[in-house]
Amino acid sequence: MYWYVAKIVYQIVCGTGDHLPQFDEQLRLISATSKAEAWKKAVQIGEQEQYAFRNQREELVEWRYINVPELHTLDELKDGMEIYSRVEEPDNANSYVALLQMKAAQLQSQKMFELNL
Structure with a gap:
């Protein structure tokens, strides 16, 4: 058996x-x-995990499977290895960095909470 990383995209x-397109x-x-x-399994996951629900305004919200545009072989699994990389080009660098810092702070506070239990 081998390990792969598949990118599955939903709209x-x-x-x-x-509204603005979201993926x-x-x-x-x-x-x-x-x-x-691996590709067949990823496609199957994508198709099976499409779903829909009603939001607070009773609008239908759908995750529509698009496809599997990327599949990468992992030659070995080891601590700290890079699994995937993507270059982000935001409109506002300061807002992007602030969002990342906020998410990291939330993650850290959750971890601290778990350690205090």
């Missing part, structure tokens, strides 16, 4: 879809005997 559509790019770890099998 998020709320109501009639009259959820998920990285999934796949165990398979070949790259072809």
